Amino acid sequence: MKKSNFLTEVAIEELTRIFEEQNFDKDKTWIKIGMKGGGCSGFTYILDFCERKDEFDLEYEEKGIKLVIDKKSDFFMQGVTIDFNTSLLDRGFKFINPQATSTCGCGVSFSV
Numbered sequence: 001m002k003k004s005n006f007l008t009e010v011a012i013e014e015l016t017r018i019f020e021e022q023n024f025d026k027d028k029t030w031i032k033i034g035m036k037g038g039g040c041s042g043f044t045y046i047l048d049f050c051e052r053k054d055e056f057d058l059e060y061e062e063k064g065i066k067l068v069i070d071k072k073s074d075f076f077m078q079g080v081t082i083d084f085n086t087s088l089l090d091r092g093f094k095f096i097n098p099q100a101t102s103t104c105g106c107g108v109s110f111s112v
Contacts, residue, residue, distance in 0.1 A: 005062070005081075006033065006060065006062060006067060006077070006080060006081065006082050007062050007063075007065060007067075007081075007082050008081060008082070008083045008084070010083060010084045010086065011082050011083055011084040011093065012062065012063050012065055013084075014084040014093075015031060015065050016064070016065070024049065026064060026065075026066070028051055029049055029050070029051055029066075030049070030050050030051075030053065030059075030066045030067060030068045031047070031048075031049060031050075031065060031066065031067045031068070032046060032047070032048045032049070032050040032057075032067075032068050032069075033045070033046060033047055033067055033068075033069055033073070033077065033082065034046040034069050034070050034072075034073030034074075034077065035073045035076055035077065036073075043076070045095045046073070047082070047093055047095075050068065053068050054068075054070065056070050056071045056072075057069065057070055057071075058070075058071060058074050076097075076099060077097075078099070079097070079098045079099060080095055080096065080097045080098075080099075081095075081096040082094070082095055082096075083096060
């Protein structure tokens with residue numbers, strides 16, 4: 001399992017809160033991150049919980065949070081930071097991708 005720098009401190013705090021609130025077992029639950037085709041700009045981000053890894057998933061860990069990324073997405077996710085916005089207006093996780101050449105207004109769709 002490789003160390004990662006995907007998550008900001010605020011994102012780690014929010015994911016830890018969710019794990020505790022939902023009684024997820026940190027040893028058996030991963031955060032699945034990646035990208036897939038779709039959205040108004042060409043690609044959309046994936047951020048979800050999973051209890052099974054695929055044979056093509058790469059494993060990362062950051063301060064006790066286990067992450068998996070499929071090998072296809074890993075290339076496009078290099079340098080990505082996942083933050084958590086705490087404001088009331090647009091509360092939620094936010095992907096900051098230096099490789100994105102454009103994004104749409106929703107913030108979850110991008111092109112490279």
